[in-house]
Amino acid sequence: MRRVAVAFKVAAWMGTLAVVLAGAARAADEYAYDGVHSSISFRARHLDISWIHGRFNKAEGKFTIDRQDPTKSKFELKISADSVDTGNPARDEHLRQPDYFDTKQFPTIDFKSTSTKPIDGGYEVTGDFTLHGVTKKVTLVLKGGKEIEFNKKKIVAFATELKVKRSDYGFDKSQIGLIGDEAEILIDCEGVRN
Amino acid sequence: MPEPWRYLQALGLAAGVGGVVAWGVALLWGVLRRGQPSPRPTGQPTLGLILGPAFGLALGLPLALLVGYGWLGVRWNGPPANGLNRLLWLVLPATVLIELVIASAPPPARWGWWFRGALALFVPRVLLHGSIHLDAGGPFREGVSRGLLSWPGLSAGVELFVLGAGLLLIWWLLDWLARRAGGEAVPVVLALALLAGGACVMLGGYLKGGAAAFPLAGAVVGAPCGIWLWQRLVNRAGRGVVDAGESWRSPVVALGVVGLFGLLVVGCAFGRLLPGRALALGLAPLLYAAPLGPRARRWGWGGMMAVRLILVAALLGLVVAVAKVDFDRNFRPLLGARTAGLRSRAWVATTPGPRTGPKTHGEHAVKLVAKQTLRQAVPAWGGSRRTGDNRC
Numbered sequence: 001m002r003r004v005a006v007a008f009k010v011a012a013w014m015g016t017l018a019v020v021l022a023g024a025a026r027a028a029d030e031y032a033y034d035g036v037h038s039s040i041s042f043r044a045r046h047l048d049i050s051w052i053h054g055r056f057n058k059a060e061g062k063f064t065i066d067r068q069d070p071t072k073s074k075f076e077l078k079i080s081a082d083s084v085d086t087g088n089p090a091r092d093e094h095l096r097q098p099d100y101f102d103t104k105q106f107p108t109i110d111f112k113s114t115s116t117k118p119i120d121g122g123y124e125v126t127g128d129f130t131l132h133g134v135t136k137k138v139t140l141v142l143k144g145g146k147e148i149e150f151n152k153k154k155i156v157a158f159a160t161e162l163k164v165k166r167s168d169y170g171f172d173k174s175q176i177g178l179i180g181d182e183a184e185i186l187i188d189c190e191g192v193r194n
Numbered sequence: 195m196p197e198p199w200r201y202l203q204a205l206g207l208a209a210g211v212g213g214v215v216a217w218g219v220a221l222l223w224g225v226l227r228r229g230q231p232s233p234r235p236t237g238q239p240t241l242g243l244i245l246g247p248a249f250g251l252a253l254g255l256p257l258a259l260l261v262g263y264g265w266l267g268v269r270w271n272g273p274p275a276n277g278l279n280r281l282l283w284l285v286l287p288a289t290v291l292i293e294l295v296i297a298s299a300p301p302p303a304r305w306g307w308w309f310r311g312a313l314a315l316f317v318p319r320v321l322l323h324g325s326i327h328l329d330a331g332g333p334f335r336e337g338v339s340r341g342l343l344s345w346p347g348l349s350a351g352v353e354l355f356v357l358g359a360g361l362l363l364i365w366w367l368l369d370w371l372a373r374r375a376g377g378e379a380v381p382v383v384l385a386l387a388l389l390a391g392g393a394c395v396m397l398g399g400y401l402k403g404g405a406a407a408f409p410l411a412g413a414v415v416g417a418p419c420g421i422w423l424w425q426r427l428v429n430r431a432g433r434g435v436v437d438a439g440e441s442w443r444s445p446v447v448a449l450g451v452v453g454l455f456g457l458l459v460v461g462c463a464f465g466r467l468l469p470g471r472a473l474a475l476g477l478a479p480l481l482y483a484a485p486l487g488p489r490a491r492r493w494g495w496g497g498m499m500a501v502r503l504i505l506v507a508a509l510l511g512l513v514v515a516v517a518k519v520d521f522d523r524n525f526r527p528l529l530g531a532r533t534a535g536l537r538s539r540a541w542v543a544t545t546p547g548p549r550t551g552p553k554t555h556g557e558h559a560v561k562l563v564a565k566q567t568l569r570q571a572v573p574a575w576g577g578s579r580r581t582g583d584n585r586c
Contacts (some may be wrong), residue, residue, distance in 0.1 A: 090524050094399045098276055098464045105325045105464060107274045133275045170275065172402055174267060 028072060029147075031156055031191030035048055038189035040079055044166075045180030052179065054086035054095075056109070065145065065156065070118040075125055075142070077187070079109040091142055106133045111140075122158065123166035129162070134169040138162060147193075154193035161186050196401055199407045204265040205389075208412025209419070216420030220250035221427070247421045247442040248297040254417040254450060255290050262409020277321045277464050278403050281456040285317055286410075289452045293445035310365060310448070317360035321459050322354070356460065364471030364476065365451045371483050372443040376499050380443070381418045383479045384450030384505050385411040391475045392456045397514070397521040400465035407457055414450040418442065429582035454479075471513050478509045495583065 031066035041055040063085045066072040083105040084095050096103040113127035114137075122143040129138040144158040167173055245455040263282065274280045292313055296306035322328050328350050372380040392407025421442045458476055461467035482502045490498050 088528070090528055093466065094525065094528065097399045097466065098278065098403060098460075099399070099401055102276055102464060104327065107326050170271070174402070 007164050017162060023153055028064050029154070029156075030062060030194045031154075032194055033059060033063075034155070034190040034192050035059060038187075038191075039189050040185070042185045044183040048180060052086060054084060054092075056080060056082035056083050057085050059189075061189070063156075063158075070123060072117055073113075073116040073123060073125075075111070075113040075116070075127065077111045077189070081107055081109055102132065106131075109136075129164075131164065131169040131190040132166075132171055136168065138164075139159065155190055156193070157188070157190045159186075159188045196396060200266065201392075201405050204262045204405075204414040205408040207265050208258040208262030209416030210412075211261045212254045212413045212416030213420035213423075214254075215257050216247070216250035216254030217424045218250075218415040218420075219253050220246040220421060220424040223249050233324040245298060246422065248294060248445075250421055250424065251297070251417055251442055251445050252290075252294045254420060255413055256287070258413035258416055259286065259409055262412055263406075266405055266409065267378060268406075277325065277460040278406060280320050280323065281453075281460055282406065284320055285456050286449065286453060289315060289448050290445065293448045296457075297442070297445055301333065305365070306444075311362050313452070314362035314365060315355065317361060318354045318357040318459060319454065321456060322463055325463065327463055360476075361452070361455045364455070364480070365448065367483075368479055369444055369447050370478075372447045376495060376502075377443065378418075378422070379499050379503060380479070380482065381414050381446050383482045383505065384447065384454060385415045385512055386503075386507055388414065388450065388454050388457065389477050390478070390514050391461065391472075393514045394471055394475065395457065395461035395465050395467050396459065397517040397525075398466035399521075399525055400461060400467075402456070403460055403465055407453075410449070410453040410457070414446055414453070418446050448577055451479075467517075471517060474509065474513050474531055478506050478513075479529055481506045481509060494513040 002060055003122060016181070035058070037111060038059065040059055041053065042050045043053045046052045056079045059077060061075070061077035063075040064073060081101045082096060084092055084101060084103075086095065088110060089107055095101055098105065108130075110130040111127055113125045117124040117126075117128045119141070122141065122145050124139060125142055126137060126139045130133050140160045140162060142158040144162050147156045149152055164185065165181050167176060167181050259282075269283060270283065271279075274283045292306075292309045295311065299306070319328075368380060368384070371377055388407045388411040392404040392411070394404070394405030395407070449506075454476065458467065458472040462472045466481055484502060484505055486498055486501060490501065493501065
């Protein structure tokens with residue numbers, strides 16, 4: 001009888017432990033990039049008098065958000081450089097050429113976080129940003145992160161902006177005259193919990 | 195923006211430096227070897243006279259390329275990451291090095307073709323390294339045109355082998371052609387093909403790739419001119435009849451052929467040069483061997499050479515003209531240039547893009563005529579007429 005009671009106690013402890021562990025595991029939620037409700041756009045100066053706007057139509061990524069320990073959160077994004085779209089097919093074709101994005105040599109623009117810090121209203125994420133085959137450390141301020149439920153799906157959203165100097169990423173300096181050296185990339189993305 | 199004057203300056207500088215250095219070094223070598231035995235009675239040159247042009251080219255060709263590309267602003271910027279940089283920093287130096295080793299050996303150096311064959315098989319692999327052509331399984335590959343290497347049913351390895359074997363075959367044919375009577379003009383033919391290739395790559399929208407052809411063409415023409423002048427000087431000085439063809443034509447032909455092949459592969463694989471045009475440009479130099487018939491002998495050596503050069507230039511000019519038509523259709527609107535004349539309007543009318551007003555009956559008719567003309571004229575050069583499918 002005493003043995004049975006001990007066995008019950010052990011089982012109860014193990015069950016509790018399992019529940020705690022499961023809770024801890026769920027603390028880090030994985031989200032997949034939602035291509036339908038996300039947008040990656042950019043703008044660059046033209047002749048230093050106006051702005052050219054464009055967007056990348058294809059991207060994929062995932063992020064892991066640890067609500068209990070946000071420093072363990074991770075973010076990854078892969079953008080198809082070939083999907084560049086400025087609203088003019090001829091210009092898009094020119095942008096795909098080696099004088100600009102060189103999409104057949106460098107088909108993707110990547111970001112992979114290396115450290116995350118929680119800030120008021122989001123996260124400060126530092127990571128490796130690879131553009132045109134050149135990787136540099138950048139820090140993004142991700143605004144958002146609030147999870148909502150819609151159609152039985154858990155959804156989270158972030159927005160960020162990044163300024164890059166094309167000459168830092170190996171773009172041809174002789175081509176920088178017409179289109180400005182500095183470009184702004186605006187990312188608004190939604191993630192759906194797996 | 196294209197800078198034609200700068201490209202021509204790079205061409206002239208490369209030709210000038212290549213010629214002067216090759217001539218000067220060959221001359222200096224001869225002066226230094228003055229104490230050596232005089233040429234043999236058979237007219238065969240001494241080893242010194244064979245090595246003179248080899249050393250001239252050893253310095254002339256690389257210096258010509260360095261000065262020409264330096265003028266265009268091409269600098270070493272870490273390990274070469276794209277196809278063009280791999281061509282300029284790996285393939286061309288390797289070609290010059292191999293040719294100079296072969297040229298420095300006492301003739302006949304038949305083993306040299308083993309080295310050339312190995313290089314030819316490696317060149318396509320090196321040029322396409324790390325690109326989507328060799329990594330079809332990466333993300334976002336679906337629907338992306340792989341261009342050059344998209345022959346159905348063939349694996350990338352087989353395609354690379356076919357390209358390498360093609361390069362070796364054309365290289366061997368042009369080397370053989372350069373050694374025949376009248377072969378002196380082969381460097382000129384290669385320079386013309388390089389310039390036409392550069393123009394086509396530029397007209398496809400890849401300016402830097404096209405500009406790379408100019409210093410190369412300058413080096414290919416300039417260095418042989420320097421050696422030719424040196425040869426005339428030596429022959430006039432009565433140091434035996436010197437024909438340094440064995441030792442100097444091959445390195446120049448090698449640099450020209452490998453450079454042309456590399457330019458066309460890079461233009462096709464990374465730019466918008468159509469494979470059909472690349473093939474025409476690559477094979478055009480072989481037209482220099484075209485038989486002219488028995489009557490042509492009356493024109494003499496110079497006349498036959500001129501006719502053959504015109505034949506090659508005509509084919510190259512035709513390919514450039516077709517590329518220019520494509521450029522006017524696809525890219526000229528981007529430059530904001532106004533097109534004039536019915537023909538230009540017809541090309542522009544086929545350009546897909548946003549319309550600012552309703553289409554008139556006249557415009558519709560022009561568009562139909564243009565479409566029919568294109569359907570008849572273009573299949574011979576490959577590619578369809580839609581902008582999206584036009585990529586190689």
